[in-house]
Amino acid sequence: MRDASYQEIRDSVRALCTGFDSSYWQRLDRESAYPEEFVRALTEGGWLAALIPQEYGGAGLGLAEASVVLEEINRCGGNSGACHGQMYNMGTLLRHGSEAQKRRYLPKVASGELRLQSMAVTEPTTGTNTTKLKTTAVRKGDRYLVNGQKVWVSRLQHTDLMILLARTTPLAEVKRKSEGLSIFLVDVRGALNRGLTARPIRNMVNHETNEVFFEDLEVPAANLIGEEGKGFKYILDGLNAERTLIAAECIGDGYWFVDKATRYARDRVVFDRPIGQNQGVQFPIAESYVEVEAANLMRWKACRLFDAHEPCGEEANMAKYLAAKASWEAANVCLQTHGGFGFAAEFDVERKFRETRLYQVAPISTNLILSYVAEHVLGLPRSF
Amino acid sequence: MKILTTVKRVEDYESKIKVRPDQTWIVTEGVNYRANPFDEIAVEEALRLRDANMPSEVVVVSVGPAAAATEIRSGLAMGADRGILVKHDAFVDSDGVARLLQKVIEQEKPDLVLMGKQAVDVDDNVAGQLVAEYLGWGQATFASKKESLESPEEKAKKPGLKLSADKKSVQAAREVDGGLEVLEVQLPAIVTVDLRLNVPRYASLPNIMKAKKKPIQELTPQGLSVDVTPKVKVLKVEPPPARTAGIKVPDVATLVQKLHAEAKVI
Numbered sequence: 001m002r003d004a005s006y007q008e009i010r011d012s013v014r015a016l017c018t019g020f021d022s023s024y025w026q027r028l029d030r031e032s033a034y035p036e037e038f039v040r041a042l043t044e045g046g047w048l049a050a051l052i053p054q055e056y057g058g059a060g061l062g063l064a065e066a067s068v069v070l071e072e073i074n075r076c077g078g079n080s081g082a083c084h085g086q087m088y089n090m091g092t093l094l095r096h097g098s099e100a101q102k103r104r105y106l107p108k109v110a111s112g113e114l115r116l117q118s119m120a121v122t123e124p125t126t127g128t129n130t131t132k133l134k135t136t137a138v139r140k141g142d143r144y145l146v147n148g149q150k151v152w153v154s155r156l157q158h159t160d161l162m163i164l165l166a167r168t169t170p171l172a173e174v175k176r177k178s179e180g181l182s183i184f185l186v187d188v189r190g191a192l193n194r195g196l197t198a199r200p201i202r203n204m205v206n207h208e209t210n211e212v213f214f215e216d217l218e219v220p221a222a223n224l225i226g227e228e229g230k231g232f233k234y235i236l237d238g239l240n241a242e243r244t245l246i247a248a249e250c251i252g253d254g255y256w257f258v259d260k261a262t263r264y265a266r267d268r269v270v271f272d273r274p275i276g277q278n279q280g281v282q283f284p285i286a287e288s289y290v291e292v293e294a295a296n297l298m299r300w301k302a303c304r305l306f307d308a309h310e311p312c313g314e315e316a317n318m319a320k321y322l323a324a325k326a327s328w329e330a331a332n333v334c335l336q337t338h339g340g341f342g343f344a345a346e347f348d349v350e351r352k353f354r355e356t357r358l359y360q361v362a363p364i365s366t367n368l369i370l371s372y373v374a375e376h377v378l379g380l381p382r383s384f
Numbered sequence: 385m386k387i388l389t390t391v392k393r394v395e396d397y398e399s400k401i402k403v404r405p406d407q408t409w410i411v412t413e414g415v416n417y418r419a420n421p422f423d424e425i426a427v428e429e430a431l432r433l434r435d436a437n438m439p440s441e442v443v444v445v446s447v448g449p450a451a452a453a454t455e456i457r458s459g460l461a462m463g464a465d466r467g468i469l470v471k472h473d474a475f476v477d478s479d480g481v482a483r484l485l486q487k488v489i490e491q492e493k494p495d496l497v498l499m500g501k502q503a504v505d506v507d508d509n510v511a512g513q514l515v516a517e518y519l520g521w522g523q524a525t526f527a528s529k530k531e532s533l534e535s536p537e538e539k540a541k542k543p544g545l546k547l548s549a550d551k552k553s554v555q556a557a558r559e560v561d562g563g564l565e566v567l568e569v570q571l572p573a574i575v576t577v578d579l580r581l582n583v584p585r586y587a588s589l590p591n592i593m594k595a596k597k598k599p600i601q602e603l604t605p606q607g608l609s610v611d612v613t614p615k616v617k618v619l620k621v622e623p624p625p626a627r628t629a630g631i632k633v634p635d636v637a638t639l640v641q642k643l644h645a646e647a648k649v650i
């Protein structure tokens with residue numbers, strides 16, 4: 001049943017993950033701690049540099065291979081959410097940065113000497129309506145002054161660099177609302193408490209994420225990525241990879257839940273029979289498996305198109321939608337199969353259940369995917 | 385220094401192993417394969433010795449079907465320099481393996497041969513000893529070390545085998561009842577390794593990619609002029625008896641009484 005494609009990568013990542021077993025993840029969850037040792041081991045193994053081209057010190061692999069890395073982490077019971085940003089946030093820099101910027105940062109991101117695993121896009125008052133965001137960056141000589149507020153900036157306490165989306169031309173002065181936004185590479189260490197304040201948000205999962213305030217934060221003009229005013233387009237360019245990678249994490253979760261539920265249903269004896277002998281217990285597990293497998297097909301379709309440099313917006317979005325849904329349903333079934341024990345932290349089910357739930361909301365909510373499909377695939381009228 | 389290590393393709397111990405209905409062997413369909421864990425320890429030790437004694441070379445050898453190239457690749461992905469596959473699809477007994485290795489070693493002329501003490505599939509624990517015998521070389525079996533696997537030495541990936549300053553001999557510690565025995569063998573020699581010698585590294589992504597470009601030479605028993613017709617025949621394999629259900633005892637007194645009278649363990 002286990003998907004055996006890219007077996008070498010799977011085996012190696014799995015071997016690494018055995019060093020970080022369920023007691024490791026349980027302890028982190030209990031202490032709301034960051035999986036520093038795990039992320040270090042992954043970095044040293046070069047796994048987070050899978051997508052960085054070889055000329056910049058990475059492995060130069062495709063999205064398919066990279067997705068297998070994250071899938072396996074989640075399939076082994078871990079949580080890629082702690083570090084997936086390091087794998088794909090550099091994409092904006094890679095695609096739109098100048099050669100000088102790439103030479104300066106990418107090799108260090110590849111080696112892990114620099115972490116580029118935060119991205120500040122979402123704002124508290126505008127949410128999904130990204131083009132309305134209010135954070136501004138105003139050019140003053142050789143630098144920009146940034147003012148405003150972001151929310152849900154993940155892994156900020158564990159990064160050196162951050163991708164920031166801010167408005168450089170006021171909304172009233174642009175022809176289209178998607179224009180006038182720009183992307184900056186912010187040196188977080190230099191900025192903390194010098195124009196940038198972060199406040200961690202306690203949340204449902206052990207996912208370090210923050211409210212961030214900018215007050216006259218100075219960013220050198222040399223840190224503008226690409227052309228001023230084109231930032232929104234640059235962000236969109238990175239979404240297909242992100243969506244597909246998140247889909248793969250959900251697939252990993254989905255298999256983990258199905259395996260865990262299957263094992264428990266086979267072993268747990270109540271009324272003198274394994275609970276898995278009852279169709280009321282086995283059918284939901286079988287259904288979860290069917291749905292995870294189906295979502296996986298769309299994930300591979302998205303990977304194939306992406307790696308062939310073909311348009312894949314539709315497939316990447318659908319893969320994320322299907323996979324996040326399948327993993328969540330599998331999570332629910334797994335919890336139900338475990339009965340009361342599903343609530344006990346030592347079974348890992350409740351933790352993974354909380355973790356996988358995130359992907360119906362972030363980085364994009366399911367409604368927005370449906371809206372994308374309705375509008376851009378089916379040609380229905382724009383709803384907002 | 386040239387170090388030769390051997391890697392056997394074995395059934396993954398996490399796979400469910402079933403015996404074939406005719407009891408001639410196990411069901412191989414659906415079984416995952418991997419490198420013999422003892423051999424991974426041998427490769428790890430070889431890499432540490434190489435890196436502490438540059439310039440050196442580590443060669444990984446496997447005897448098996450074409451698919452065994454996968455296990456050679458995993459040794460190359462750990463960092464070994466090149467591979468040799470002695471290709472043979474049918475069963476080769478340990479004596480056949482030893483005779484093939486003898487020929488390969490005569491061609492390669494390594495200073496040291498590191499082998500797992502046994503393969504976890506058939507647990508023969510004879511190949512290393514036979515190779516030493518056929519070559520007329522010294523041997524140290526079941527190499528372990530004094531330092532624990534949590535020690536700073538292990539964390540620093542220091543070799544557990546101690547090469548002498550003139551590189552003419554190697555010291556190996558072996559676990560014996562109640563302590564350690566330290567042997568010194570003259571090189572070239574065969575050393576078979578035990579579980580507590582080291583913790584093998586994980587293959588990193590860059591090394592996996594490099595491994596794809598490293599050469600694997602293919603040889604055959606015919607080419608090496610070795611007759612591998614088995615001298616040992618597997619007559620029958622049987623699964624262990626199914627475990628019967630346990631019993632519940634009402635109190636400690638009954639438990640003690642049953643352990644004493646029935647299980648006879650106290």
Ligand SMILES: Cc1cc2nc3c(=O)[nH]c(=O)nc-3n(C[C@H](O)[C@H](O)[C@H](O)COP(=O)(O)OP(=O)(O)OC[C@H]3O[C@@H](n4cnc5c(N)ncnc54)[C@H](O)[C@@H]3O)c2cc1C
Binds near residue numbers: 152203362
């Ligand atoms: C743990 C966590 C980590 C995160 N990390 C980051 C990060 O690192 N960087 C970052 O920039 N952001 C991050 N986010 C933010 C995340 O991307 C947003 O939460 C998400 O895009 C939804 O935005 P919102 O929360 O403002 O919801 P809203 O936009 O307020 O939406 C609320 C609900 O209404 C629905 N909705 C809104 N408008 C419509 C519409 N027109 N039609 C139909 N339904 C609609 C949405 O689907 C959603 O269900 C993170 C969020 C979480 C929870």
